Amino acid sequence: MNSKHAALSEKFIADEPRTNWHDETLWFVREKRDKATHGLPEWEQLREWASQIKNHTLSNLNAYLTEFEEKAKANGIKVHWAADAQEHNEIVHSIIKKNNIQKIVKSKSMLTEECHLNDYLQEKGLEVVDTDLGERIVQFRKEPPSHIVLPAIHLKKQDVSDTFHEHLNTEKGNNDPQYLTEAARQHLRSKFIEADLAITGVNFAIAETGGFVVCTNEGNADMGAHTAKVHIACMGFEKIIPKAEHLSVFLRILARSATGQAITTYSSHFHKPRPDQEMHLVIVDNGRSRQLGRADFKNSLKCIRCAACFNTCPVYRRSGGHSYHTTTAGPIGSILNPNLDMKTNADLPFASTLCGSCSNVCPVKIDIHEQLWKWRQEIVKEGYVSSDKKTAMKGMSYMFSNPALYRFVGIIGRWMMRNFPNLLKSKHNLWFKQREMPEAPKKSFRDWYIDHQK
Amino acid sequence: MTVALFIPCYIDQLYPKVGIATLELLEKLGCDVVFPLGQTCCGQPMANSGFSGLTNGCNKNFIANFSGFDYIVAPSGSCVLHLKEHLQDDKNPEKAHQIKNSLFELTEFLTDIIKVDTLDARFPFKVGIHNSCHGQRGLNLASMTEKNTPSFSKPEQLLKMVGGIELSYPKRKDECCGFGGTFCVFEEAVSVKMGKDRITEHEANDIDYITAGDSSCLMHLEGILNRKGSPIKTIHIAEILNSSF
Numbered sequence: 001m002n003s004k005h006a007a008l009s010e011k012f013i014a015d016e017p018r019t020n021w022h023d024e025t026l027w028f029v030r031e032k033r034d035k036a037t038h039g040l041p042e043w044e045q046l047r048e049w050a051s052q053i054k055n056h057t058l059s060n061l062n063a064y065l066t067e068f069e070e071k072a073k074a075n076g077i078k079v080h081w082a083a084d085a086q087e088h089n090e091i092v093h094s095i096i097k098k099n100n101i102q103k104i105v106k107s108k109s110m111l112t113e114e115c116h117l118n119d120y121l122q123e124k125g126l127e128v129v130d131t132d133l134g135e136r137i138v139q140f141r142k143e144p145p146s147h148i149v150l151p152a153i154h155l156k157k158q159d160v161s162d163t164f165h166e167h168l169n170t171e172k173g174n175n176d177p178q179y180l181t182e183a184a185r186q187h188l189r190s191k192f193i194e195a196d197l198a199i200t201g202v203n204f205a206i207a208e209t210g211g212f213v214v215c216t217n218e219g220n221a222d223m224g225a226h227t228a229k230v231h232i233a234c235m236g237f238e239k240i241i242p243k244a245e246h247l248s249v250f251l252r253i254l255a256r257s258a259t260g261q262a263i264t265t266y267s268s269h270f271h272k273p274r275p276d277q278e279m280h281l282v283i284v285d286n287g288r289s290r291q292l293g294r295a296d297f298k299n300s301l302k303c304i305r306c307a308a309c310f311n312t313c314p315v316y317r318r319s320g321g322h323s324y325h326t327t328t329a330g331p332i333g334s335i336l337n338p339n340l341d342m343k344t345n346a347d348l349p350f351a352s353t354l355c356g357s358c359s360n361v362c363p364v365k366i367d368i369h370e371q372l373w374k375w376r377q378e379i380v381k382e383g384y385v386s387s388d389k390k391t392a393m394k395g396m397s398y399m400f401s402n403p404a405l406y407r408f409v410g411i412i413g414r415w416m417m418r419n420f421p422n423l424l425k426s427k428h429n430l431w432f433k434q435r436e437m438p439e440a441p442k443k444s445f446r447d448w449y450i451d452h453q454k
Numbered sequence: 455m456t457v458a459l460f461i462p463c464y465i466d467q468l469y470p471k472v473g474i475a476t477l478e479l480l481e482k483l484g485c486d487v488v489f490p491l492g493q494t495c496c497g498q499p500m501a502n503s504g505f506s507g508l509t510n511g512c513n514k515n516f517i518a519n520f521s522g523f524d525y526i527v528a529p530s531g532s533c534v535l536h537l538k539e540h541l542q543d544d545k546n547p548e549k550a551h552q553i554k555n556s557l558f559e560l561t562e563f564l565t566d567i568i569k570v571d572t573l574d575a576r577f578p579f580k581v582g583i584h585n586s587c588h589g590q591r592g593l594n595l596a597s598m599t600e601k602n603t604p605s606f607s608k609p610e611q612l613l614k615m616v617g618g619i620e621l622s623y624p625k626r627k628d629e630c631c632g633f634g635g636t637f638c639v640f641e642e643a644v645s646v647k648m649g650k651d652r653i654t655e656h657e658a659n660d661i662d663y664i665t666a667g668d669s670s671c672l673m674h675l676e677g678i679l680n681r682k683g684s685p686i687k688t689i690h691i692a693e694i695l696n697s698s699f
Contacts, residue, residue, distance in 0.1 A: 006641045006642070013647050019647065027626070034600070040602070312600065314630045315641070315644050318644050318647045318651075319644050350504075350641070352634070352637070353630050354587075354588075354634065355591065356587055356591035356592060357600055357628075357629075359591075360591060360600035360601055377504050379504055380507075389503065393499075393508055394508060396499060397500055400463070400512050400515070401494075401510075401511025401514070401515060402511075403491075403492040406463070406494045410467045413467070414468075430642040431642075433646075434642070434646040435646065435674065436676075436677050438468045438469075438676065439468075441468070441469075444466050444470055445466045445470035445472075445473035446461075446491065448473070449477070449491075
């Protein structure tokens with residue numbers, strides 16, 4: 001099976017200076033995260049609390065979701081339940097239709113990306129304007145986000161300048177970030193004013209209050225929600241936390257892990273609609289129940305989408321988000337996406353060296369690299385593996401189970417490496433493509449040991 | 455003290471000098487070293503590729519070779535971690551359990567069990583330390599830059615006992631080299647790029663050698679160094695700790 005991730009990565013790396021820039025940019029974010037977290041003596045304790053709160057919530061999800069729905073309804077929020085992406089999109093569309101709305105703004109919501117809401121609404125003749133700067137940039141370019149927190153991190157100033165020149169009529173070749181963001185600001189300002197409906201995501205939904213919190217750095221969720229007459233917030237059901245006081249843990253770990261900030265610029269608490277405003281909340285399953293039922297992978301639902309695992313991942317930094325060919329890239333994406341479509345995403349758990357850095361930065365202590373290993377086992381069990389690889393593995397297993405055969409193959413192998421080195425210097429040998437072969441010694445360690453004993 | 459020596463298959467076949475250095479070093483430090491002759495592989499190549507179902511033969515063979523020892527030592531964090539996490543024997547779980555508890559990576563055995571505080575070794579060269587992920591993050595051989603915990607390093611602690619040595623770390627102290635088992639061929643482009651980037655950072659420190667506790671990382675880095683004709687050499691930590699210049 002030719003790995004899509006491997007092929008797309010190779011393409012990305014072909015431009016080495018750009019790969020270096022991508023790697024260094026994200027490493028800079030990782031270092032900012034280190035500074036922000038190492039300055040807190042209680043950091044490891046916060047991670048432990050966050051993990052335990054999420055574990056507890058996932059084990060009592062039905063109770064907390066029911067409590068949340070009750071409280072939210074009592075606050076005047078209309079609550080909808082969607083079993084999958086299709087139903088989510090239909091619910092959003094029905095609200096738009098009922099209110100006869102044309103102008104829609106949307107702040108960042110990975111859930112709506114996961115459900116491909118924009119495409120769905122576009123087919124219905126509706127345009128959604130993404131108002132997060134990075135998302136607006138990739139939306140102009142008709143690209144998916146390459147990172148869940150920094151959607152346009154794969155693009156350089158020049159790319160943004162070209163895109164804005166084409167779509168916003170900015171000066172050609174003007175790469176000044178101040179100039180470009182000002183252009184985006186003016187453009188988005190008019191979209192906010194015109195909008196009749198705002199869609200936002202949800203970072204935390206609080207069971208005891210029926211309210212929810214949306215975190216942004218640009219304030220774009222607030223600009224949308226506070227001006228539009230209808231607000232739809234969309235959330236995966238795992239966004240629930242039991243109590244408002246738990247925000248004192250989660251708001252402290254989220255931004256520190258994501259960007260190295262102490263807190264997001266805006267942490268907006270929504271509890272009820274304004275007078276004359278409609279507020280809807282769509283709670284989505286879309287495969288989450290299935291993941292909740294997988295003992296080995298259940299705790300991936302603890303994820304708060306900070307993307308710290310992206311920024312630390314040495315593979316992600318050098319292969320770019322699009323190489324993961326899914327909405328959520330990076331290590332966390334590689335353990336979430338096989339649940340959604342194991343066959344299409346069979347390559348992703350293998351797009352890792354299992355170095356373990358992802359699990360170490362995870363603020364809710366998801367054992368990401370261990371789940372990558374476990375997904376590999378599941379994928380092979382389901383048969384999503386090439387027959388060549390399977391044959392090779394069976395051969396190796398047989399050889400290593402028979403010590404005499406292993407030694408015999410070792411003797412032959414080393415002899416071939418010494419006497420016919422050119423046999424291995426072929427384009428079919430992927431090791432040799434950019435690396436020399438190790439030198440084969442005449443004697444194995446075991447041979448030496450036996451001589452040494454004499 | 456009797457120590458059973460586990461020499462991972464690729465070290466046995468390709469880097470016997472690493473096995474020799476490990477054995478000599480342990481003997482110098484007063485251990486009676488036994489090398490069970492029927493040993494092969496820990497099973498990691500299959501398991502990490504998703505074929506843990508094909509590791510029964512390796513498990514059986516490992517248990518047959520290594521049962522009943524107080525200590526088992528291997529010059530590889532990666533193979534030790536695999537065994538500690540996945541060695542199993544459904545018919546005889548106590549045997550697997552006993553082996554897992556007796557098994558040590560070389561440097562942790564030296565610092566934690568033998569409690570070495572001096573070494574009669576000399577290595578008058580500039581050496582860059584590579585932290586192998588499975589040893590560092592898996593076996594906790596050194597503190598990790600991601601975590602907010604006190605700083606320590608078992609390999610560095612030992613290397614500092616070596617005469618004449620000048621130690622350095624690359625700028626990113628514990629970034630993966632990109633070997634990753636079969637990752638090194640199935641994700642060849644990323645694997646090599648990761649290795650090249652490690653080497654660039656080590657080169658900035660003007661070193662003679664890169665050392666690590668795992669020959670797998672070193673084999674990958676050596677392949678890239680040799681392709682570019684670099685004067686930098688790779689050397690397993692056991693070879694340095696056992697050296698006398």
